[in-house]
Each structure stands twice: as structure tokens, then as C-alpha cells.
Amino acid sequence: MRNPGPLRLGVLGCADIAQRHMVPALVADEDITVVAVASRTAAKAASFAESFGCAPVHGYERLLARTDIDAVYIPLPAMLHAEWVDRALASGRHVLVEKPLTASHAQTAALVEWARAQKLVLFENFMFTHHSQHARVRALLESGEIGELRAFSATFTIPPRPADDIRYDPATGGGALLDVGVHPVRAALSFLGPDLEVAGAVLRRDARSGAVLSGHALLHTCEGVAARIAFGMEHAYVCAYELHGTTGRLTLDRAFTPPADHRPVVRIERPDGSRELHLEPDHQFANAVRAFAAAARYGTGRDTYADLSLQQAALVDAITTRATTVTVSTRGAHARR
Incomplete structure (x- = not known):
């Protein structure tokens, strides 16, 4: 070409x-x-x-x-x-x-x-999604390293930001679901496929601004493989996911924000023992x-990226629609809607 x-x-x-x-x-x-x-x-x-x-x-x-x-x-x-x-x-x-x-x-x-x-x-x-650590995890899963996948869980939480941070403004930053929660949602799509449905969710909203501060959601495939996601802007920093299989568990830390010099560690736990795989650094940016350059110059993956955005947006809408919302005041009191 x-x-x-x-x-x-x-x-x-x-x-x-x-x-x-x-x-x-x-x-x-x-x-x-x-x-x-x-x-x-x-x-x-x-x-x-x-x-x-x-x-x-x-x-x-x-x-x-x-x-x-x-x-x-x-x-x-x-x-x-x-x-x-x-x-x-x-x-x-x-x-x-x-x-x-x-x-x-x-x-x-x-x-x-x-x-x-x-x-x-x-x-x-x-x-x-462009970091090589996830391709390695997928290869381990497909090779049967932890048996058949039965459940997936992912967490992305960050400490509170300054009070004037745009993340707390629903009209500008969109809140925790749109800022950090979309990462575990996309990870669930990546490993469980596009037929995910939302079983339920809980969102904590700030009473003053209306912004989503944190939340949890339970998703599942048509075969009953579950995905639990957690996200928020009022926590200790956690950025990880786990895959639970019939014969073991696989864990990856720094799943969403690894620095370019970070050496990922994949932890595998099985009945016959545990081991760690130390991977090479990669530059996800x-x-x-x-x-993006390949897609724009040659059309590589153009439709795939669009389809993923549609699937992602549908799940985020479903989480918002199905969620029980707990409104939290600045004093820590709450009222269920």
C-alpha cells in the first residue's frame, strides 16, 4: 500500500x-x-x-x-x-x-x-487496552492456565481530588463512572465479550453537586459468567483486575495506569502452587x-474501535439506569432514592 x-x-x-x-x-x-x-x-x-x-x-x-x-x-x-x-x-x-x-x-x-x-x-x-500486558493475560486465559473463566472483577479507585476539580461537576467532568468507572467496564468487555448485561448497580452521589462519587456494578454474560466492577474518587488508589477460573486465579495490578517503565507482574494461583510472571515494560500511550495513526492512514481497525465504543456506551447507560442511587451529604448522612 x-x-x-x-x-x-x-x-x-x-x-x-x-x-x-x-x-x-x-x-x-x-x-x-x-x-x-x-x-x-x-x-x-x-x-x-x-x-x-x-x-x-x-x-x-x-x-x-x-x-x-x-x-x-x-x-x-x-x-x-x-x-x-x-x-x-x-x-x-x-x-x-x-x-x-x-x-x-x-x-x-x-x-x-x-x-x-x-x-x-x-x-x-x-x-x-493497547498495553501488551493484557494480550499476555488473554493468551494465558486462552491456553487454559486457570481453566474455564467463571468470574471477572476489576477495580479502579483514586483518592479524593480538590473540591473544585471538574470531575465533581456533572455538567463538565461527568463524575466517577465516566471518569474512572469506564476503565473496568472496558476491561470486562475485553475479556467477557459484547453480550454483557447489567444485573444491578449502586451509585453514591454527592448531595450538593449531584456528581457520582463512586459505585459498584454486577454484569454477566448469557452463560452466567459474572463481572464485578468497582470505581470511585473517594478511596485509596487501586487499579487492578482478577480472573477466576475453574482451576485457578490470575491477578494483574496497575492494570489501567502503568508508567512506561513499569514491569508488570501477573500472579497465577492454582491448587499446585502460585507463581509470578514478570513482563517487559510497555508504553501504552x-x-x-x-x-490511531494506522486507523486514520490505512483504515486498520476502524470499525472495531467504533463497535467497542457503542458497546461501552450501552453498558454505561445500563449501569446508570439500573443503579440504586445513594445520595450522600457533606456530613456523611445519606438518603436512598
């Missing part, structure tokens, strides 16, 4: 994840050229652009009006994704957007249909960027 040349990319927003992780990975990829970065604040755009050797743009609309951009990376707050993904697709650009793609299945489905109609890539950036 003819090499189409580097993908020319614009960055829509100067979020922390963009500055610390994604834009360095984008700049380092030989198949991508970062052309410009936009901010609603001219000074912020100028400072960000200087760090990465690209052009500053004052205003998101002005970036989309440029003629030298093939694709857009959107690291804006969660509740702004739908609007700016729609605008980017309308301008004819491929889109790399931070998770969650949108706040609802209806919004996600509309954007996926819009992207497919134009043969554009819409890539929801779940970086962890670089891998995600490489996957």
Missing part, C-alpha cells in the same frame, strides 16, 4: 493528560506531525505550542478552520466531547478523543454513524497513538 505521508494533527485543548502524556507520544510518532494546538486562552495556547514546536491557535473554531490538518485530538472535559467531536467530524477530520467519547449511548451512536458515513476514524482513547 502506498505510504500516504504523516498524519497532520491539531490538538483541541491543553488538558493535563495532553501535556504530560499524549502530545509527547504524538510528537514522537513518525507517522504523525503535530501542526497546531488550540486553547480558549491565547497565552495558554502559546505556552503549550512552544513546548512542542507547533503553532498556537486562539479558539477551537479557528483550529478546525485550518486547511493543514487531517485529524484532531480532543482532550477536553468529558461533557464537551460530543459537541467538539461532532464539529471535528463535520470539518472532515479523523478524531482521537479521550474517554468517554460521550455521556450517553444515543450521542455515541449518532457520532459513530456520522463518522462511518464519511469514512472517518472515531477513536476513543482507552490507552490501557505510544501504542494507542500508533493504533
Whole structure:
């Protein structure tokens, strides 16, 4: 296949994840050229652009009006994704957007249909799925290392953030389910497949802001294999999953946020003893960027990524709909709705 040349990319927003992780990975990829970065604040755009050797743009609309951009990376707050993904697709650009793609299945489905109609890539950036540790876990599972899979559990919890953090604003950041809870949901989809249904859930909401602070959900396949997920922004830091089989258990820590120099450890427990597999470090940000570039330049995996976003959004909607909500006051009292 003819090499189409580097993908020319614009960055829509100067979020922390963009500055610390994604834009360095984008700049380092030989198949991508970062052309410009936009901010609603001219000074912020100028400072960000200087760090990465690209052009500053004052205003998101002005970036989309440029003629030298093939694709857009959107690291804006969660509740702004739908609007700016729609605008980017309308301008004819491929889109790399931070998770969650949108706040609802209806919004996600509309954007996926819009992207497919134009043969554009819409890539929801779940970086962890591109880390090689998960492929190794899947290979162990498929080889029968722990027998037949009977249950899956995953937890992603973080300590409380400052009171003014956008994660606590349902109109901007979306709350714990959309910020951290989507990771264990995507992991459950990865290992148990697309036929997952929600048996029930519990969400803790802040009485003042209405934001989801934490939650649990129980999912299952049509064959009764269960997935328990836990998430929240009011806990000690936990980032792990377990697979329970008929002959053993497999555990992976740092499942969603491993640094590039982290050496993953897969723990396997069986009746005949326990052992640890020490894996090589991997760079999930670089891998995600490489996957997006391949999708945009050659169409590699384009439909698969869209299907996963649709499945993810449907499950998040179902968790919200099926959940018992406990509203928690600042004094710790609660009332069930």
C-alpha cells in the first residue's frame, strides 16, 4: 500500500493528560506531525505550542478552520466531547478523543454513524487496552492456565481530588463512572465479550453537586459468567483486575495506569502452587497513538474501535439506569432514592 505521508494533527485543548502524556507520544510518532494546538486562552495556547514546536491557535473554531490538518485530538472535559467531536467530524477530520467519547449511548451512536458515513476514524482513547500486558493475560486465559473463566472483577479507585476539580461537576467532568468507572467496564468487555448485561448497580452521589462519587456494578454474560466492577474518587488508589477460573486465579495490578517503565507482574494461583510472571515494560500511550495513526492512514481497525465504543456506551447507560442511587451529604448522612 502506498505510504500516504504523516498524519497532520491539531490538538483541541491543553488538558493535563495532553501535556504530560499524549502530545509527547504524538510528537514522537513518525507517522504523525503535530501542526497546531488550540486553547480558549491565547497565552495558554502559546505556552503549550512552544513546548512542542507547533503553532498556537486562539479558539477551537479557528483550529478546525485550518486547511493543514487531517485529524484532531480532543482532550477536553468529558461533557464537551460530543459537541467538539461532532464539529471535528463535520470539518472532515479523523478524531482521537479521550474517554468517554460521550455521556450517553444515543450521542455515541449518532457520532459513530456520522463518522462511518464519511469514512472517518472515531477513536476513543482507552490507552490501557493497547498495553501488551493484557494480550499476555488473554493468551494465558486462552491456553487454559486457570481453566474455564467463571468470574471477572476489576477495580479502579483514586483518592479524593480538590473540591473544585471538574470531575465533581456533572455538567463538565461527568463524575466517577465516566471518569474512572469506564476503565473496568472496558476491561470486562475485553475479556467477557459484547453480550454483557447489567444485573444491578449502586451509585453514591454527592448531595450538593449531584456528581457520582463512586459505585459498584454486577454484569454477566448469557452463560452466567459474572463481572464485578468497582470505581470511585473517594478511596485509596487501586487499579487492578482478577480472573477466576475453574482451576485457578490470575491477578494483574496497575492494570489501567502503568508508567512506561513499569514491569508488570501477573500472579497465577492454582491448587499446585502460585507463581509470578514478570513482563517487559510497555508504553501504552505510544501504542494507542500508533493504533490511531494506522486507523486514520490505512483504515486498520476502524470499525472495531467504533463497535467497542457503542458497546461501552450501552453498558454505561445500563449501569446508570439500573443503579440504586445513594445520595450522600457533606456530613456523611445519606438518603436512598
